[in-house]
Amino acid sequence: MVKLRARCLLVGDAAVGKSALSHMFHSDGTLFQKNYSMTAGVELLMKCVQIPETSDSVELYIIDSAGKQTLVDACEKMWGEPSLLFLVFDLTSEPSFASCSHWMERVRAHCGDLQLPGVLVGNKSDLSARREVEASVAQHWAQSRGLDYHETSAKEMENCEAPLLGLARTFHALYQDHRDTIQNLGPG
């Protein structure tokens, strides 16, 4: 049994639903924040995810960071060295999807020598009539950046667990690779 720990950076444009999603995780899907309250700084949430069919778990330290451009500079100082990327856009807003590359570059600059696995999440899937970003387009973009793609609705509590489990599984797989590697190392 092992408990892994990962610093998971939650970013994306303002009002795409990052905090709504993170509150959903924290309350195990019971609490949808109906009134919008903009995150001005960063909020830290801890969520422990069990890896199915093992006794292992991953503690995700989710850093919910403000999306508004003018606040990002101040928040960046709190990012530290992230282990995982949780990138969110609004399915009803093409510009929020277009921003994803900028977000990715910005986060990568904090990663030093570490690779940054993660997920791309299209939120607000309940607003299907107003959808501006096709699933196939988002899926393709995510794949080209090495991210897994998920669609969620924090409001309808739909599929919210999937990206978390995806992140935890990815980190767990990295750990297993690392263990296999060092078990086969020669002496220095």
Added chain:
Amino acid sequence: MIDSSLSSLGAKVVVAASSDENHPPENIIDGNTSTFWTSTGMFPQEFIIRFAESTQISAVTVDSYNVKQLKIEKNTSPNASQFESVTEQELKRTEGHLQSNTILLNGSNATHLRFIITSGYDHFVSVHRVSVQNVQT
């Protein structure tokens, strides 16, 4: 001279920031580089070795993998507190084999050595052996 493992000399690992039950921190001081302690995510990571008695140390050798920034602190107290900084180094990256670095401590006295890994070349780092060269008396 490295004659025997630290654990056979009565040393113990009294703190470790991570633990996988298959790769416990005791593996650091068993004198064997094929067993290891591994971190389980995020930095910094640290472990503290307590010697059976106050020891004059001329150098310490650390066999590890993917460790980047390493800080070493020591104290001469019976408790694992009030450490003073000894050195801070950036270790070279290796591939396919372990990092092996000997760090001179210039004969300073210590009852505890604290190793703080502030960054790594990967999300996870491992320490396979710490051995100590004593000042010959």
